Structure formats: C-alpha cells, structure tokens
Amino acid sequence: MIIDKVTGNDRMLGVNxxxxxxxxxxxxxFHPLTVGFTTNDRLPFDQIYFIGFIERNGWMSVELFLMISGFLFWIRYSEKIAQGNMSFSEFLKKRIVRIFPTMWLAMLITVVLQLIYIKITGQWFIIHNxxxxxxxxxxxxxxxxxTPQSWNAPAWTISLLITCWTIFFYVVQKSGGVTSRQICSCIVLIMIGITIVFSPPEKYYPLINTTFARGYISFFAGGIIGIIYMKYGLPMLKHVGTVMVLVNIIFWGLFWISDGAIxxxxxxxxxxxxxxxxxxxxTLVNKAIIKLLSTAPFQYLGNISFSLYLMNFPLEIIIKIIEIKGHIQIDYSSGWFLLFNSIYQILVGGAVYYLYELRFSTYVTKKIERYNF
Structure with missing residues (x-):
C-alpha cells in the first residue's frame, strides 16, 4: 500500500x-513471564536489552491499549453524543455487541480448560480466584x-473499559460540545487516577483502586489527544508532539545520567x-511511520488485536496441558518457542476474529436494527 498523500483514514490505520x-x-x-513460561528464568532474546525490557514490562502496553481506546472514542462518538444523536443505551449496545461475544467465547473455552487443568494438576492455572x-x-x-482477576485473566480490562465508556459518554453529553469543558474533565479524571496510584486504598474497592486508576489516566489522556486532533488539527498536534519528544529526552536523559537515581x-x-x-x-503525524503501519501485516495484527488479547490465556493453558500430558520439556527461552507461539496465537486469534467475532457482531447488529431492540 503506497500513500502519496496521508489522509485521516490512513492515520487511523496507523492507530489500528x-x-x-x-x-x-x-x-x-509479557504474558509468558506471568504464566511461568521461562526456562532457567530466561525468556527468548532477553539478553537484547530492548526485547528483555518489553518481556518484563510488557504490562505497560495495556496503558497504550487504553489510551488508543480513549482517542478512538472521542474521534468516533463524541460529536454524535454532544449533538444528542446517540443515546446512552444505543451507545452501550454498540460496544457490547462489539466485545461481549468474543469475551464469552474466550471465557467458555477458558472455563473448560481450567477444569481440565485442575483435574490434571490439582490446582488452577495461575489464577486461583x-x-x-x-x-x-x-x-x-x-x-x-x-475483586481482582479471575478465570480468564486478560478479561479484567472489560469492566474497566465499560466504566471508562460510561464516564466518557456523560463527560461529552454534559459538556454540550464545549471543548474546554471536555479537556478539563479529562484532566480532572487523570488527576483522580494519579491520586489513587500515589495513595492507594488499603482494601480493593470498586472504581477506587490502582487497577481502575490505570484506566482513568490512560483512557482520558488518549481522549485529550483525540480532542486536540479533532478540534485543533494536525498543526497543533505536531506542536504538542514536539514538546512531548523534548520531555522524553529530558526525562530519560536525567534517568540515564543519574544511573536510576531518578x-x-x-x-x-x-x-x-x-x-x-x-x-x-x-503515529498520527509521521508519514513514514503511517506508511509502514498501513501495510497488510500490521493491519492484520491490528484487526485481530482484541481476539489475540482475550484468547491468549486459554491458548497458554493448552500449551501447558500438552507439556504435562505429553511428558515433554519445552524450552521457553528459545527463540523457536517465541516464533511458534507467535504463529500459533496469531493464527488462532485471526480465525476467531474473521470467522466468529466479525461475523457474529455483524449478525447481532442486523438483528438489533431489524427488531429495534
């Protein structure tokens, strides 16, 4: 795919x-580390600093996922909501139809596999709640x-997303389409998240815990970027990007010079x-990056991202069951394992997306429109 002139749609391909x-x-x-897929405490290519860093800190990619969600929601829904052209029930139905079928499928498969695993080993796989x-x-x-995670571990983000969607809807609706109100609301929610992170409650309370704080910070930071992109355009976004690059250089430079003291x-x-x-x-302003990310392999990965994320945990259980029942020893530190696991999970994630997620959500949407649910 060759892009001579970068359009708004091309930029969304980059975000995808x-x-x-x-x-x-x-x-x-990251997940292979959390489920014990290590050999002698080693991970594939972990001697390469950048790869090893991602393998041990990949959980932070959830924040990127949440930020992208906040950005896309402002792009796709904010004007309709602000103008009164979309009710909360209509908005929520669209989101439930989009994500719940895949969540249910992944959950059903996980429950079956967890029951098989506990019968074989006498204990649950990783998650005990x-x-x-x-x-x-x-x-x-x-x-x-x-309560904290249960059954299919990655599905913990669903309740967080529903919460952020609900807050998003009412922030936009009550703002009356006034940009400054939306930005101020996002900043307040980010500050609430930061406050919870720095002063976490002693008990796990719904909405007020460090897990949900991650969503408040990332989702509404993405929302601010979406507002700037929509209301002020690329020139302003480029200025903000330049400032953020300088902030990164200064921050990480000081971190490196201080040898971690900062x-x-x-x-x-x-x-x-x-x-x-x-x-x-x-990703939104750099043409070279947009061209690269608009290629078919990256778009395939973006399209299947939700299925890949939710199906990951049950697919890991299958690997562990095969290892135990087959009396084999998998070298999880091998690059061959990373290659096999990537192909295996990307293919299954793609099958779930194209054969189930996409078709089922389309089918249900048509039924809703037909019967006016």
Whole structure:
C-alpha cells in the first residue's frame, strides 16, 4: 500500500496497527513471564536489552491499549453524543455487541480448560480466584470490578473499559460540545487516577483502586489527544508532539545520567503520560511511520488485536496441558518457542476474529436494527 498523500483514514490505520503491536507485546512477550513460561528464568532474546525490557514490562502496553481506546472514542462518538444523536443505551449496545461475544467465547473455552487443568494438576492455572460467583461476574463483563482477576485473566480490562465508556459518554453529553469543558474533565479524571496510584486504598474497592486508576489516566489522556486532533488539527498536534519528544529526552536523559537515581515509578503514571502520549502522537503525524503501519501485516495484527488479547490465556493453558500430558520439556527461552507461539496465537486469534467475532457482531447488529431492540 503506497500513500502519496496521508489522509485521516490512513492515520487511523496507523492507530489500528499500534493497537495490534500493543496486543502482541502484552500477549506474546509479557504474558509468558506471568504464566511461568521461562526456562532457567530466561525468556527468548532477553539478553537484547530492548526485547528483555518489553518481556518484563510488557504490562505497560495495556496503558497504550487504553489510551488508543480513549482517542478512538472521542474521534468516533463524541460529536454524535454532544449533538444528542446517540443515546446512552444505543451507545452501550454498540460496544457490547462489539466485545461481549468474543469475551464469552474466550471465557467458555477458558472455563473448560481450567477444569481440565485442575483435574490434571490439582490446582488452577495461575489464577486461583475462580468461584461460581466470579464466573457470573465475568460473563457480565464485571471481572475485576468487585475483586481482582479471575478465570480468564486478560478479561479484567472489560469492566474497566465499560466504566471508562460510561464516564466518557456523560463527560461529552454534559459538556454540550464545549471543548474546554471536555479537556478539563479529562484532566480532572487523570488527576483522580494519579491520586489513587500515589495513595492507594488499603482494601480493593470498586472504581477506587490502582487497577481502575490505570484506566482513568490512560483512557482520558488518549481522549485529550483525540480532542486536540479533532478540534485543533494536525498543526497543533505536531506542536504538542514536539514538546512531548523534548520531555522524553529530558526525562530519560536525567534517568540515564543519574544511573536510576531518578525514579520513573510509578510506571502507571510516567509511561502513559510521557511515553505513550508521544508514541500515539508520532503515529498520527509521521508519514513514514503511517506508511509502514498501513501495510497488510500490521493491519492484520491490528484487526485481530482484541481476539489475540482475550484468547491468549486459554491458548497458554493448552500449551501447558500438552507439556504435562505429553511428558515433554519445552524450552521457553528459545527463540523457536517465541516464533511458534507467535504463529500459533496469531493464527488462532485471526480465525476467531474473521470467522466468529466479525461475523457474529455483524449478525447481532442486523438483528438489533431489524427488531429495534
């Protein structure tokens, strides 16, 4: 795909690809560490600093995923909501139809595999908070709302996303389309998130915990970028991007010079507000990056990103069951394992997206429109 003149649609292709890269980093570089896919505490190519860093800190890609979501929501829905052309029920139905079918499929597969795994080993795979009540919450998109992760670990983000969507809708609706009000609301929500991160509550409370704070910070930071892109255009976004590049140079330069004495913790604050904002803006304004990310492989990865993310955990259980039942020893530190696992999960994620997620959501949408639900 050759782009002579970069259009708004081309920029969205770049953002779509960035979403896929984030999903890949979470599912195939970071998750293997969290589920014990290591050999002698080694991961594939971890001696290469950049790769090793992603493998051990890939959880921060969730923040990028959330930031992209906030950006895209402002682009796609804010004007319709502000003008009164979309009700909350209509808005929520669109989102539920889009994500719940894949979440349900991944959850059903995970439940079956978890039951097989506990029968074989006598314990759950990684996640131990697997009660019937948690399963009911999970099927309702409320995993991680009342208690920490259960059953299909990656699905914890669903309740967070639903919360951010709800807040987003009412922020835009109550703002009356006034840009300054929307930006101020986003800043307030980001500050609430930062406050929770620095002063976390002693108990796990719904909405007020460090997990949800990650969403408040990243989703609404992405929202601000979306507002700037829509209301002030690329020239302003380029100026903001230039400032953010300088901020990164200064911050990481000081971190490197001080040999780590300057603390970049908590990462849930510094990474989304300093690093991911810069990455997202560069993806929107840099023509060379847009051309690269608009190619078919990156678009495929972006299209299947949600299926790849949610199917990752059950596919890892399958690998572990095969290893145990087959009495084999997998070298998880091998580059061959990373290659196999990438092909295996990307192919399955693609099959789930194109054969199920895309078709099912289209089918349900038509039924809703037909019967006016």
């Amino acid at each position: 690809a960035l979403k896929g890269i984030a999903a890949y980093c979470i599912a195939l570089m 697997n009660s019937l009540m948690e399963l009911i919450f999970s099927f309702g998109g409320m995993e991680n709302f009342w 603390n970049w913790e908590p990462c849930g604050v510094t990474v989304p507000l300093i690093v991911w904002t810069t990455v997202l803006i560069i």
